[in-house]
Amino acid sequence: MVQYPPFQSRHEQTRAVNVRDQIQMALAIADPPLLKSLLVNCLPAIASPFHIGAVSSQVSIPIKDQPSADGIVQYEAIRCVLADSCPQLEQVSSNGGWTKESKELTRITQHESELHTLAQNLPLAPVISLLSNTGFQQDQIQEILRLPHYAWHKSWWYAIDSEGNFTIPFLRCIRTFHYPDGTLTLHYKDFYDQKKPDCFTTLPQKVLIAIRTDTYGFAETLQQLNRQRDALGIAKAILVCQTASELEIQAFIKQNISLYPATDLILPVQANCQLCARHECPMNHRPDSPIVMCRGFLVESEFV
Template structure:
């Protein structure tokens, strides 16, 4: 729990980089798996791991002339995934296999039809290829789609999310291309589904605010800053990186739609000397021959004579 985590001073006592800056540096150089961990392992989680597509972060984002946001994570929230194999309707096959459905089972899964949607309009071939590949189609499927005969449709099974956030709800997607004399393409599709219309073609862009809480900042001040940033950035998702929250404060932030993540997971280790370290709760505190070389908790004790 965050309430039992180690407290860090607002500023290092010997002028080292503050924990706030250490976290920002860690986020600035964070690899993809670290950013995904922020979204997945915060409390409560923002998203499940398998729902995250491309992801990136921006640190120290200007909001106004005098205000900045500690960070923003941008990611693609995957809403549906392409099934591994093309559809083949075979009444002799078990309808437990998505790719070999009986006609009655297929009908029950596809009795609703969406309106015709446009994925790309009068776009050059290179852009059409990139758009289809980004949507999840293989190179062979992209080639087949772009070379469809006039009025033909390419048919594939997809899965969308169930209530638990797993890709288990199947639907059938028809996609076609219109080719023009100038070499451009228009790509259109429609879906056949059981109950709920798929929300998008593949993924939707999302952004999450990152706020790093100083140790001495009050609950109300932190909440005010986050709400101000959420309003100006037009997003409800936010992660507060902090330590030493009380259980009551943690409940308060989470009740306001703010997820929590421990700063100890992000602070970069620095060169340490246990003999002069001010972290008195550490079992290696004051040990001159400690084997510890790098540590996230180290700061120099201002009363040390060494």
């Protein structure tokens, strides 16, 4: 465990950390499960948990001539997955003609994509990691790596459909080039029915995170969010707020803005119940309070 210097508690010097700072710190140190929860459990949800790959966050993003954006969550949207099993392969009927299965196979692979580069002059270890993270098993990886330069490794995949399910089959061919310096290059192309797969496995996505303050009404909040979305080129946004009326919730959702409760992101801070302004709390002003960390600690000087 990392040992940090024994800093004095901030509220003992001046004041407790305000809500915006708490939420930004929570985003800055958040682990992938928390960030995925933000994307999945906001209203309406940004993505399904089955469609989210790697995820990370940034906070306090500067914007020219505007207040800094509170945060951005970046994630990989999964668009294609490796199939567990292959569709039935081409078979010939007893009279020498094409079977129903072979015709179907021909149909779903009738179009060919352009050649794509998956890895360019990479050492062996990163290439193995890339293929493993994609879903290939060790025997498949070894088969891909040992192919002669003129051969292709074939695998069946599923692309995402309009309902968010992986139901559209396509055939993917991968070839490997080995270089004298020990590096490798991987190319691939896809054979599909109608819609060409739009990536190898994932597409990068960004979601703007805004923290609503109690001093901003609906119009001011929406105006600031729209300016930031336009400046950063990000369409999707999540508004983190402590309170919102039913009418405001409906209005924000209509403007393509999801909402998330601030209480789920506020970090517990060192607390002193004798100094806290939360008079509704049963521990308020009690010298014998056992509470040392609290999500709702608020010193009297901040209470308005």
